[in-house]
Amino acid sequence: MQRRRVGDSGLQVSRIGLGTMTWGEDTDVESAGEQLIAFVEEGGTLVETANVYGDGKAQEILGAHLADGLVDRDSLVLAGRGGPPPGPLGENAARGALLAGLDATLRRLGTDHLDLWQLPGWDDRVPLEERLSAVQVAVLSGRVRYAGLVAPAGWQLATTVERARHLGNIVLPVSAQAEYSLLHRTAELELLPATRHHGVGMIAWAPLGRGVLTGKYTDGTPADSRAASAVLAPYVEARRNERSARIVQSVLTAADGLGTSPLAVALAWVRDRPGVASAVVGARDAAQLTASMATESITLPAEIRAALDDVSEPAR
Template sequence: MADLARTPGWHAPPVQRRRVGGSGLQVSRIGLGTMTWGEDTDADGAGEQLLAFTEAGGTLVETADVYGDGTAQQVLGGHLADGLVAREDVVIAARGVPAGGALGGGSARGALLRGLDATLRRLRTDHLDLWQLPGWDTHVPLEETLSAIQVAVLAGKVRYAGLVAPSGWQLATVAERARSVGNLVAPVSVQVEYSLLTRSAERELLPAARHHGLGLLAWAPLGRGVLTGKYTDGTPSDSRAGSPSLAAYVEARRNERSARIVQSVLTAADGLGTSPLAVALAWVRDRPGVAAAVVGARDAAQLAASLATEKITLPPEIRAALDDVSTP
């Protein structure tokens, strides 16, 4: 599949769209992550990815101020300002970690709104389509945090809000409390790491999200690259594990259990005549409750391999075998 993706004249099939949970927000079921932009992926390479992604029908672009200390957002904002793609053609999901200072930090209303303004400046846009709120702050009343969402929505700076990696009970608490405040503040999504290697979200978080009508944005659906099979015989120098800034990020998913799961993915890919990447990504993409699987790529060719997964639907017997071998 990766070879096909690099064939001249070949185009990825159009990326399908889904609603996020029970909301009216629609996103492409494959999202584009920007974690490496401005560092391992330069601005020109990021632009190639963004253009290829949107031309294939992709809409969801995920970013955060912790990616290169804001560099990724600046790169994305530069391409939007230059008109590489139209602002209305992308759904920007952005998260940030509010800094301290005179207004305090954490999830206080002042800190959240200040962080939002800084994100909008870096992205060079007047609004976020999905504002993803980080963490759980025991030192700030939840109603105050929710009121920040209301202020941002009423000011036209935010269209929808989501949560980043809460526990199941935290998600349920936010969802229930939001109903008493009003539907403007009700979260519509939750973003968490989810792959064949990392299925802990299935214990509480994913059931809670489905019950309360939140869609899941699956982060690192390829197991931080491990599920592509590229590390079975060592560490390629041009891989993320070979990068000083990302080596620890990848190594956290390399162990004996992972090796067994990767071997099953390789076997499935061989039987289906496709790539391990396609098998791993299709598994996550089509799990119940998942709105989108967010993938990162080193370059446009690597991204094309992920987009090509639109042609793949795993047979029930393959999915069942992968479920079994990867059960936590």
């Protein structure tokens, strides 16, 4: 699998990443291990996790597999995100809370550092300088190699970068993680222009439109799908509407013409958008993940890309 630099930084990641959101919920320990092995065998490196996934279960499962030597820790780029729940040290972006949450993540993963620490969006209750100081402490102490932001608005990313430069902070955000797919192109309105201007790489989550772009919901809701899961159904339903149906039909038509799967078309579209460093996919099992990894050899023809751009054009 090809690797890409994250923005202008020296960090390199596989252009398809492995998400762990369902681990500990719809994906059990054994299936998670099979996914991890399949991912690494295909050359994948970026593994994304968060302390809110399964209330920490996802990180515990990943940490257990790393401790067992299922894959080599040094072969992975571990990207952890999110702050801890409200507590005595403050909420979300408070320095004490951020660092406590980071330490808890490291304990669950059984590692001494994160390769990429992605902080939650914006918090008006906490001075930005305090948040930046937490990142600097984390990097200078060796607990973090690079830092990024989760779902910032374009102006929030720009403000963070410029404030860090003004303070002489050597730790600038290298990534912005946000939802991005043919069904959800909001990032193009403000965030992606900001990332390109400031040399920050986009890490796209839900590139398959929360599974809707695979075409699995065109004739109903399969019993083994995320939309049939009590935990994930609301997450999927947010992307099922009339506009989505038109886009999905275009993806199905493109897949038929190319002799490939709708999944491959949708994922390749996101993966190769300007500014995207990696597209993170989740999977129920190793077979499903392998199908996503198989898109590595697929590049969409310009005319098909243009047609998909047109049908999915967001409101400006």
